[in-house]
Amino acid sequence: MTDPTTERSPKARFDSLSGSVDERLYSQMTLIRQFEERLLQLFEGGELFGTTHCCIGQEADAVGILNHLDERDIVFSNHRCHGHFLVYGDRPELLMAEMMGKAGGLVGGRGGSQHICYHGFHSNGVQGGIVPNAVGMAMAEKLKGTGGMAVVFLGDGTLGQGVVYEALNLASLWSAPVLFVIEDNQWAQSTPVEKELAGDMVARGRAFGIRSGEITSTDASEIYAHFADIVASVRETGRPRFEVVHTYRLCHHSKSDDKRPREQVEARRVGDPVPLLARRLDPSVVARLDAEAGRRVTEAEEHARSLPFPDPSTLEDSLVSAR
Amino acid sequence: MSRLDESERELNVLGSLNGALHSILGDDDRVVVLGEDLLDPYGGAFKVTRGLSDAYPDRVLTTPISEAGFTGVAVGMAMRGLRPVVEIMFGDFLMLAADQLLNHASKYTWMYEGKVDVPLVVRTPMGGRRGYGPTHSQSIEKHFIGMPGLVVVAPSVFHDPGALLRTAVVDDDRPVLFVENKLMYARPLRRIQGGRVGDMAARVDDARYPTVTLSYDDFRDADVTLVAYGGMAELAARAAERLLLDDEVVCEIVLPSSLNPLDLTPVRQSLARSGRLVVCEEAAPIASWGSEMIARVSAEAFDLLEAAPVKVAARNLPIANTRDLERAILPQESDIVAAVTRAIGSHTTPVHLAG
Ligand SMILES: Cc1ncc(C[n+]2csc(CCOP(=O)(O)OP(=O)(O)O)c2C)c(N)n1
Ligand SMILES: [Mg+2]
Numbered sequence: 001m002t003d004p005t006t007e008r009s010p011k012a013r014f015d016s017l018s019g020s021v022d023e024r025l026y027s028q029m030t031l032i033r034q035f036e037e038r039l040l041q042l043f044e045g046g047e048l049f050g051t052t053h054c055c056i057g058q059e060a061d062a063v064g065i066l067n068h069l070d071e072r073d074i075v076f077s078n079h080r081c082h083g084h085f086l087v088y089g090d091r092p093e094l095l096m097a098e099m100m101g102k103a104g105g106l107v108g109g110r111g112g113s114q115h116i117c118y119h120g121f122h123s124n125g126v127q128g129g130i131v132p133n134a135v136g137m138a139m140a141e142k143l144k145g146t147g148g149m150a151v152v153f154l155g156d157g158t159l160g161q162g163v164v165y166e167a168l169n170l171a172s173l174w175s176a177p178v179l180f181v182i183e184d185n186q187w188a189q190s191t192p193v194e195k196e197l198a199g200d201m202v203a204r205g206r207a208f209g210i211r212s213g214e215i216t217s218t219d220a221s222e223i224y225a226h227f228a229d230i231v232a233s234v235r236e237t238g239r240p241r242f243e244v245v246h247t248y249r250l251c252h253h254s255k256s257d258d259k260r261p262r263e264q265v266e267a268r269r270v271g272d273p274v275p276l277l278a279r280r281l282d283p284s285v286v287a288r289l290d291a292e293a294g295r296r297v298t299e300a301e302e303h304a305r306s307l308p309f310p311d312p313s314t315l316e317d318s319l320v321s322a323r
Numbered sequence: 324m325s326r327l328d329e330s331e332r333e334l335n336v337l338g339s340l341n342g343a344l345h346s347i348l349g350d351d352d353r354v355v356v357l358g359e360d361l362l363d364p365y366g367g368a369f370k371v372t373r374g375l376s377d378a379y380p381d382r383v384l385t386t387p388i389s390e391a392g393f394t395g396v397a398v399g400m401a402m403r404g405l406r407p408v409v410e411i412m413f414g415d416f417l418m419l420a421a422d423q424l425l426n427h428a429s430k431y432t433w434m435y436e437g438k439v440d441v442p443l444v445v446r447t448p449m450g451g452r453r454g455y456g457p458t459h460s461q462s463i464e465k466h467f468i469g470m471p472g473l474v475v476v477a478p479s480v481f482h483d484p485g486a487l488l489r490t491a492v493v494d495d496d497r498p499v500l501f502v503e504n505k506l507m508y509a510r511p512l513r514r515i516q517g518g519r520v521g522d523m524a525a526r527v528d529d530a531r532y533p534t535v536t537l538s539y540d541d542f543r544d545a546d547v548t549l550v551a552y553g554g555m556a557e558l559a560a561r562a563a564e565r566l567l568l569d570d571e572v573v574c575e576i577v578l579p580s581s582l583n584p585l586d587l588t589p590v591r592q593s594l595a596r597s598g599r600l601v602v603c604e605e606a607a608p609i610a611s612w613g614s615e616m617i618a619r620v621s622a623e624a625f626d627l628l629e630a631a632p633v634k635v636a637a638r639n640l641p642i643a644n645t646r647d648l649e650r651a652i653l654p655q656e657s658d659i660v661a662a663v664t665r666a667i668g669s670h671t672t673p674v675h676l677a678g
Contacts, residue, residue, distance in 0.1 A: 074403070107436040117435035122402075126426040132392045133427060136399020136407075143355070143381075143405065150399075163422075166392025173387070318437030319472070320496045 008071040008119045025220040029059040031293040032083040052113040055083040057250030060273035062087045064223025068231040072148030076134040079114040081123035088121045092300035102307035128161030135171045138178035149177040157188020168208040171240040180242045185249040205242025212242040218273040337508040343485030348379045357384045358410030394420035401443040414449035428498040429472030440496040448505035456644035462606040464502045468583040475582040477502040479556030480513045481535045504554030532581035534589040545575040545597035555603045562659035598629030599666045608636035633662045
């Protein structure tokens with residue numbers, strides 16, 4: 001099921017796919033979209049338990065950024081991590097099993113939607129604290145001399161956390177090879193950006209002497225091209241970069257909790273990254289990629305359903321790692 | 324000066340810890356030390372890290388005043404195969420890093436089903452009696468003993484603090500909070516030799532972080548079991564000596580070095596001889612380690628108790644700066660003596676004694 005040469009390397013996997021860059025980016029985005037739409041259906045049907053944060057509308061960030069990483073690299077994501085994981089790991093069945101709380105899920109049902117781990121990929125649902133963790137991981141790779149780097153994702157709202165600035169300062173002081181990606185979707189839960197954030201986002205990174213920039217786009221190819229140089233420069237210089245992606249969330253924050261003005265959300269649908277890219281592709285290719293992704297999501301669901309729930313007798317397992 | 328001189332290292336807790344850090348850094352290049360003002364010639368606020376940066380400049384990192392940030396960085400380093408040792412300059416500042424310990428370091432291994440380790444040590448001086456006032460004198464480890472996944476270790480002069488630190492850094496793959504009572508730094512080690520220390524018989528169990536039990540009667544009989552840790556260990560030993568000489572009361576002293584997880588076995592063994600429990604700690608008294616000890620003994624070893632347990636702790640107040648007030652707030656040797664007397668006199672009434 002998995003190819004050992006591409007299992008840990010999004011870049012190698014992306015390079016091994018057939019088709020144009022646009023087609024390959026599209027194949028990943030349609031997988032993320034259909035996966036999350038299936039999740040929401042399963043929640044509505046009462047088949048999933050707890051909560052989840054979908055990235056519908058923001059898929060272009062995941063595919064545009066993470067396909068540049070290789071097997072040496074580390075990702076730290078947050079609560080909105082499905083898209084990031086699916087690009088990094090390409091294992092929808094493991095994530096689906098985790099969502100269903102099954103043994104054999106990414107972390108055996110212990111973490112659920114926002115606390116997952118797979119090779120160099122990690123996520124945690126507490127806003128802010130992952131940012132110094134990612135800096136430390138990048139520092140470790142640097143001290144070990146592996147050539148690896150880290151990417152950490154944070155939202156506009158998480159720019160409110162003080163520890164983020166401690167981490168930026170440390171990353172710059174110590175030259176950690178880490179890329180801070182700010183996914184500015186204009187909202188933090190129910191709070192619009194103008195009520196949560198004063199001043200300039202990009203200037204925050206610059207203030208620490210970190211090369212910082214921004215892109216306003218939901219176009220996956222544009223983001224993919226934009227981040228090629230950024231990832232390469234983190235690796236070459238061993239210095240951090242700080243990059244803001246201005247985007248928009250087209251779904252609820254978690255589930256059925258969207259109180260944003262309807263007109264605003266509807267107006268942003270023109271930027272929906274999935275149809276945006278589909279329009280540039282041959283419709284028959286789009287149909288094929290959609291069908292393929294749909295089939296994978298169905299297989300993931302069936303696989304997850306077939307797994308048992310974890311046995312409470314395993315609760316004391318993994319108090320220390322198996323490594 | 325690159326190191327503490329040999330005699331100092333032999334003699335006191337500071338030297339023991341400093342020597343251990345030197346040797347750990349020398350033995351294992353995965354070890355990294357981070358904290359505020361660590362660099363030589365200053366060498367750290369309490370000098371536990373003195374000489375380290377001169378000897379290992381690449382692996383001793385002085386940090387900005389960012390407890391959450393650099394603890395979080397150390398967590399990430401630990402997750403990628405390094406063995407970081409973080410110093411929090413005063414234990415009182417640990418709350419700034421609490422989210423990193425609670426929602427990050429102590430969670431990752433179990434939450435990720437064993438896919439990562441977090442072999443992190445956060446060491447920090449705790450405690451008062453030095454006139455540092457309300458925000459530089461506390462013993463707040465009690466707030467961290469209830470976190471699943473976080474080990475809390477506190478050596479005393481009767482343990483080998485350097486050996487415990489080495490175990491935490493090199494042999495323990497779990498995150499460890501390592502609590503150093505700051506008054507203890509200048510105190511000589513009380514080495515156990517041939518099963519004795521001073522006039523007391525001594526037993527050390529074979530736990531990874533051992534419990535030391537001391538007896539004035541060769542473990543034959545005892546009137547009271549005193550349980551203490553860290554800086555309270557010596558106070559308990561002095562109180563026990565006074566009680567023996569003045570009142571012919573025989574105490575056994577049980578000194579765990581692992582506050583969490585907590586092994587009750589040595590306490591039970593001593594209570595089987597004494598039937599009376601006095602728990603001594605420097606922390607404020609509410610929801611404390613001593614409360615947990617008394618709760619567990621009452622629930623798990625009620626049959627061994629002949630009298631209500633007694634707790635000696637600080638007053639439920641901030642810690643004052645000026646000497647007489649600080650003394651009145653923190654538990655003293657005389658409070659332990661009084662508690663033992665109460666325990667011997669009491670049969671049913673629970674007593675809470677504050678300093
Ligand atoms: C420390 C902390 N505070 C609050 C929350 C609850 N919470 C979860 S997501 C979220 C909004 C985050 O907004 P943003 O950073 O913009 O990310 P987005 O959800 O938009 O992707 C909040 C408040 C949390 N998870 N952690
Ligand atoms: Mg947001």
